[in-house]
Structures are given as structure tokens and as C-alpha cells.
Amino acid sequence: MLIVKKFLRDIPAVLGLLIISAVCFIAVFAPILIPDPDAVYFGNIIDRLKPPSAEYWFGTDNLGRDVFARVIMGARGALLVALTVVALAIAIGVPAGLYAGYTNGWGSEIIMRVTDVFLAVPQLILALAIAQLMGRGLESAMAALALTYWPFFCRTVYSEVRRVRNALFVEALQGLGASTSRILFVHVLPNVASPIIVRATIGMGFTILTTAVLGFLGIGAAPPSPDWGLAIAESREYLPESWWAVTFPGLAILITVLGFNLFGDGLRDLVDPRLRRSR
Amino acid sequence: MSGSDTALLEIEDLVTEFGGAKPFLGKAQRIVRAVDGVSLQLKPGQALGLVGESGCGKTTIAKTALGLVREKSGTMRLEGRVVSGLSPKAARAARTTIQYVHQDPGAALDPWWSIGHALDEALRIHGVTDKAERTTRVDEMLLAVGLDPSFRTRYPHELSGGQQRRVGLARILVLRPRIVILDEPTSGLDLSVQATVLGVIDELRRRFGLTYLFVSHDLSVVERMCEEVAIMYLGRIVEIGPTKEIFARPQHPYTRALLAAAPRLEPGSLNDTPALPGDPPSPSNLVAGCAFRPRCAFAAPKCAEARPPLRQIGVRHLAACVRLDEIGADNPA
Numbered sequence: 343m344l345i346v347k348k349f350l351r352d353i354p355a356v357l358g359l360l361i362i363s364a365v366c367f368i369a370v371f372a373p374i375l376i377p378d379p380d381a382v383y384f385g386n387i388i389d390r391l392k393p394p395s396a397e398y399w400f401g402t403d404n405l406g407r408d409v410f411a412r413v414i415m416g417a418r419g420a421l422l423v424a425l426t427v428v429a430l431a432i433a434i435g436v437p438a439g440l441y442a443g444y445t446n447g448w449g450s451e452i453i454m455r456v457t458d459v460f461l462a463v464p465q466l467i468l469a470l471a472i473a474q475l476m477g478r479g480l481e482s483a484m485a486a487l488a489l490t491y492w493p494f495f496c497r498t499v500y501s502e503v504r505r506v507r508n509a510l511f512v513e514a515l516q517g518l519g520a521s522t523s524r525i526l527f528v529h530v531l532p533n534v535a536s537p538i539i540v541r542a543t544i545g546m547g548f549t550i551l552t553t554a555v556l557g558f559l560g561i562g563a564a565p566p567s568p569d570w571g572l573a574i575a576e577s578r579e580y581l582p583e584s585w586w587a588v589t590f591p592g593l594a595i596l597i598t599v600l601g602f603n604l605f606g607d608g609l610r611d612l613v614d615p616r617l618r619r620s621r
Numbered sequence: 622m623s624g625s626d627t628a629l630l631e632i633e634d635l636v637t638e639f640g641g642a643k644p645f646l647g648k649a650q651r652i653v654r655a656v657d658g659v660s661l662q663l664k665p666g667q668a669l670g671l672v673g674e675s676g677c678g679k680t681t682i683a684k685t686a687l688g689l690v691r692e693k694s695g696t697m698r699l700e701g702r703v704v705s706g707l708s709p710k711a712a713r714a715a716r717t718t719i720q721y722v723h724q725d726p727g728a729a730l731d732p733w734w735s736i737g738h739a740l741d742e743a744l745r746i747h748g749v750t751d752k753a754e755r756t757t758r759v760d761e762m763l764l765a766v767g768l769d770p771s772f773r774t775r776y777p778h779e780l781s782g783g784q785q786r787r788v789g790l791a792r793i794l795v796l797r798p799r800i801v802i803l804d805e806p807t808s809g810l811d812l813s814v815q816a817t818v819l820g821v822i823d824e825l826r827r828r829f830g831l832t833y834l835f836v837s838h839d840l841s842v843v844e845r846m847c848e849e850v851a852i853m854y855l856g857r858i859v860e861i862g863p864t865k866e867i868f869a870r871p872q873h874p875y876t877r878a879l880l881a882a883a884p885r886l887e888p889g890s891l892n893d894t895p896a897l898p899g900d901p902p903s904p905s906n907l908v909a910g911c912a913f914r915p916r917c918a919f920a921a922p923k924c925a926e927a928r929p930p931l932r933q934i935g936v937r938h939l940a941a942c943v944r945l946d947e948i949g950a951d952n953p954a
Contacts, residue, residue, distance in 0.1 A: 514729035517689055517721045518793070519713050520746050532733045 348612060355608020361601025369417040381408040382415045383566050391584045401586035403577050409587055412568040413594050419569055420598060423484055423562075424549040428542050430488035435495025436538060440526050442496070443503025454500065460493040466552060473561045480569075483562035487549055498541050502534035509533075536613040543609055547602030554595050570595050628698070629832050630663040630686070630719070630800055635695035637678075637685045654907075655681040657856035658695075663800060668826065668833035670843035670864065672879070673853035676903075679836045680724075682853075683802045686834070687721045688712035700799075717747070720798035724805040726789025730777040736763075737773025740792050747796050762791040765828065767821055783814040787821060794829065802834045807842050819846060840883045844868055849937075852876045855912040858931065862938030872940040874917045874948065911943070919948045 350356060373379050385406030392402045400409035442453040460468070469486040476482035506512065507530070515525050556562035557571025565572065570591040577587035636658055640650035656678045663669055671679045684690040686697065688709060697705040704715040723729035730739050740759045749755050760770040766787040772780075780788065786806060793801065806822060807815040823846065826833060835847050843850055844864055851861040852875065860873040871877045878897045899916045908915055910925035917924070923943060931939040942948075 510723055510725060510728040511731045513689065514721075514723055515731075516713075517687055518743050518746055518796075519717065520742075524746070529731050529733075533731070 345612065349608060352608045352611060354604045355611070358601045358604025358606070358608060361597060362605055365417055365598050365601060366421065368414055369421045372414050372418050376408070376411040376414050378408070378411065381411045382568055383407070391580060391587070393584075394586050400590040401584070403573070403587040404580055404584075409573075409590050412573060413570070413590050415568040416570045416573070416591065416594060417598070419480075419563065419567065420550050420553065420595075423480065423487075423553045424546045427484050427487040427491060427549045427553075428545045430484070431491035431495055431545065432538065432542060434488070435492035436499050436531075438492070439496040439499025440503055440530065443500040444507055444522070444526055444530065453496065457493040457496045457500075460490065461497065465490045466555060469552065469556065470559065470561060473556060478561060478564060480563045480567070483553060483556045486561075487552055487556075491545060491549065494545065495538065495541060498537050499534055502537055503530055506530050506533045537610075540606055540610040540613055543602055544606035547599040547606065550602070551595065551599050627664060628662040629665045629700060630661075630834075631696075631698040632659060632661040632682075632686065633696040633698075635659045635661075635682070635685060635697070636693040637681050637690055638693045654693075655856055656685060659853075659856070659858055661851060661858075661861075663832050663834060665799075665832055666826075666830060667849065668835055668847040670835045670837060670847035670850040671853060672837060672840065672843055672850055674838065677853045678856040679838075679853055680804060681856075683721060683804055683834065683836050686716075687719055687802060688716045689721075717796070718799040719802065720793035720796055720800070721802045722786075722789045722793060722804060722806060724808055725785075726792075727777050727780065727782070727785040729789060730785075730792075732777055734776075735773060736775050736777070736780075736788055739777075740773075740788075740795055743792050744795055758795050759791075762795045765794070765825065766791045781814075782810050783818055786810070786818045790821070790825065794825065797829075798831070800832045800834065802836065804836045805838070806835070807837070807839060815842070822846070840868075840880065852879065855907065857912065857928075857941065859913065859942070860938075860940040861931070862935065862940075866935060866938050872934055872938075872945055873942050874919050875913050876940075878916075878918070911941075919944055 368375060376382070385402060385408070387406045389398070389402050390404055390406040392398055392406075394401045398408050398410065400413060403409055403412070438453050438457075442450040442457075468490045469483075472486035472489055473482050476485060512525060512529065515529060520529075553562055554569075554571030554574070557569045558575040560575065563569035563572050565576065573591040574588050577584065577591075581588055635656055636654065637656040639653045639655055659678075659682060661669065661682075671682065673679050681690060685692050688704075688707075691709055691712070692705055695705060696703060699716060699718065702715070704712060707715060730736070734742070737759060740762070741755050744755045744758060749758070759773070763770050763772055768784065768787050768791065772784070772788070777785065777788075790801075803822065807818060810818060819842065822833075825831060833846070835843060837843050847864050849862065850864045850867050851858045852867070852873065853859065854875050860867065860871070860876045867876060868880065871880050882897055897916055908925075910927060911917070911920075911929050914920045914924045921944060926943075929941045929943045931941045932945065934940055934945060
């Protein structure tokens, strides 16, 4: 288990993995971890904007809801959105990249030029535009993010396939008479899998951040959902007096994104040591 | 050459070109003629050596015969059927009795797949659906190439060079081909391993009644393994004939130079080895007339006039040189 040993020596990456595990644990067991599940949606208006105390660990927001309960429940939504977005982006980007990388000609050119156009426009702006077109809601935010994130996968897979395509074992398989789909999905795909996994891990953190930004701008989750970005947007007018209602959801975003990025960096170093800390 | 009805594989006037494709929004690539009018015959059970410098088109002939590269013109007859002029997919399907062993069999195996898995896949591609049958055939073939069936669970990077060659052979022999193209089967192996691998190759030929097209630049290997040799220079065959005859009485100046340049196991012999002057010219930039003319010790003005055709000079022995009669007297070999 040389690879595990090597990974364990990378302290930031191990830290990232611990953070991710903790966030996943919290997301799965969220209802058990909070004192009163009702406090997520129904606050006590008399107790509004209370600072952190023994009763309300993270204080309460402007509607008297327990910030701790809302931050914990928010982990669920954040992870679910990130997983869905990255899965959708992989579902579009990877087959497109495989096809474009393996073939020459019009189809390949069209896919890559569309990819270039998507990559040329800042992702957040594009996602804002698409989400705006599709109407408010978490679903349209997720669709918008997936539609703007697939080109990253497509590019990565494309360049990797270009490299593997000329490997001798691909030629040997052609010589044996293997079909193109067999070569692509059974042989080329596993050989290009590691950069996809790295990209997906970093993409998880990135998506959580972007979802929070969309929520903050009022495009993603709708109230009374315990979305982290939404919580910051709702509570920001009570700054700086009631700092807790903004700070704790913000910290949740920061820590989760940091965890995914550290872990993703570590994975990438493991997969390709030449790219060590080169960002 | 005669005897077309007995030949297993007959290649006639084969031409293979690369480039010429015009990419989208790009400049058309220039055309390189890698194989320029080659005719060969492979008789059942025969081993034909294909010898020449790097870049002379040996591997391209092999890949064209296999169907990986599409021929520009020329005819190929396999067991009497015409298998040329087909689409790449149809060509490969029509030529399944021809199989190819790569120069680097380690790199020809998917690094993620175990040996057993890779061999099994070859059979699956060829439509053997019965799992038990595939297993027996793979085990049998591993034993036939001198490997224990326990090698199934190994991965390509865990094998030595010699073991990789054996796996490369086993992988195509499970498909029961009639013609096997061996591309530099001994390159990169040390001498003792070379000898063992050549022994295995020779034994497999007798055991399975195989016909070999032996691509190599190692003259000693070709002398030992092949009954006939074809010497190639820049996409053309310059001399072809029985191995013994060619090694004893080389006719074409290029063959003579090649044989003279081969290192021998005599102390000090390297000093009087006449090296061939100049670099092998590029096939994208050919001279008029005989392609070997710029490096030939016997070049004369008439060599520039036309491409010399192959001429009969003995029983099944042909050479392409216009000055054969004049230079025949001072044979240096």
C-alpha cells in the first residue's frame, strides 16, 4: 500500500480528507446532531438575533431560528447539490471529451470549439444567465452549474485521450480487431480516470462555493431553505452587530471548500507528481 | 515471381502513402510515400525476413498487410481471396488470419489489465463466447510459449522483457492465425534472452504450422530464422531471394554495404568495417532515379535516369540495380 503511505505523508491532503469525512458525516446524520429539528424552519421570534450562548451555540438569526441547526442542515443541501452538479457535468463532459479526443474531423472540432466558448465566458456569469433564464429554484441553479462545468471535464478528458490514443496498446487492440467503443470505454477511460477524479474532487469544492454565491444572489435555494449562501444574504443587513448569523454559515462554506481543495490537490500530486503545487 | 496458386499471402505492387489529409481550417499535409510498389509472396510455413534501415517502410508494410494502415494502391490476396481495396474495418475483418506481434509487447498491453484478462479479451473480441473454452485456450497457449498459467494474474509491468515477448506471442496465437508478423522480435533483449525467444518462435512455427513475416534490422537474426530475405531501401525492395544465397553472394550495393557493416565477433574488426556514408534520406524528399544513388559506392550517371526495376539474377533471386553486371566482378563480400 505504497500509495496510501505516500498520501498519509501529505498533511494538507489528509486534513482535507478529514474535513470531507466530517462534512459527509454531518450531512448524513444531520437530524440526529441537532437538538430540535423543528428549529431549522421555525424560530422563536422573541429570541431573534441572540448571540451565541449555551442554548443557541451559534446564536439565532433575524427570525429567531437556531443558526447551529441551520448550518448543520445546510451541509446536506450543499453536498447534494455539489454531487449532482459534478455527476451531471461528468455525464456530459466525459463522453464528449472521449469522442472528441479519439476521433478527428468535424464532430471533434465542433465539440472542442463549443467547449472553448464555454471556457471563455466566466463560469459564474454564464451560470447566472442560464439560471435566470430557467427561473428561480435550486434545480435551475444546479442545471446552470452543470451546464457551465462540463467543459472543464471535456477539456481534461480530451487532452488525456489524445495522449493515450497513440499508445501502443491502443494500436494493438485495433490490430486484434477490437471495436472503437470497446477501446474507448474499456481501455482508454480507465487510463484517463485519474485526472477526472482529481478534477471532480476540486469541482465539488468549487461547486459548493458557486452554489453559495448563486444562493446569495437570490438565484439558487429559496427561503426558508437552510442554504449557506442564502443565510448570508438574509442576515447581512444585521452586520456588524449580529455577526454570528453571517459568520457561521460563511465558515461552513470556507471549511468545506478548503477540505475539497486540499484533498483534490493531494490526489493530483499522487496521480501526477510533476504538477506538484503548481496552480 | 511465379507460383501464385501456392502462396498464402500475395502482395502485388503495394503502395502506402501518409499525409495528404486537409485538416479543418488548416493547410494540407504533404504526402509521404512510405511503401512504393512492393511485391511479396509468403508461402505456407515459410519465414520471410524484411530487412532495412529505420524508416525504410518495413513496419508500414506490416501494418498495411494487417489492415491497420490503408493501402493507396496494389493488390493483396490472402489464401486466394482479394483482401485489398476494402474499408479499414472490412479489411481487418477479412485478414483475421494475419496477426501482428508488436516491437514492444509490454507497451502493447493495457497497463491496467492482467495478462489473463488481456488474453481472454483477445478471444472475446473474436467471438469466443464460452468462458470455459476461453480459459482452456489461454492456459494452453501460455504453456505453449513457455509460461506457467499462473501468469494470468500478473500485470504487464511485472514481467521481464522476454516474458513480455512470450505474452505478446500468446496473445495473438490464441486466435489461431496462419500468418504472424513479428516486428523486431528481439530488439531490446540481451543475447541470452534473444536466443531463448528465437527458440520459442521457431518451435511455435513448427508446432502450429505458422508462416512468418519477420521484420528486423538484425541481420544475424534474419539469417538464422528465415528461408528468404527481402532487403528494403526507402519503400522499395532492392533485393530479394533465398537467405543463404543473399548472405553468400549479395548483389545489390546496398545489401553488400549492409552485410559489410554488420558487427562481427572478431577483435579489432570494427576498425575495418566500412560504414555506409551519409544519412538515410527522407522518403518525403526523394532523388530522381535510384534512391540509393547518393550513398552508393558504384553510382554512375545512368543511375539517375530511372528507378531500377527488380531483375532476375538467380533462382528466385532478384535485385534492383542497373549496374549489376558491371559491379558483379569486384564482389567485396
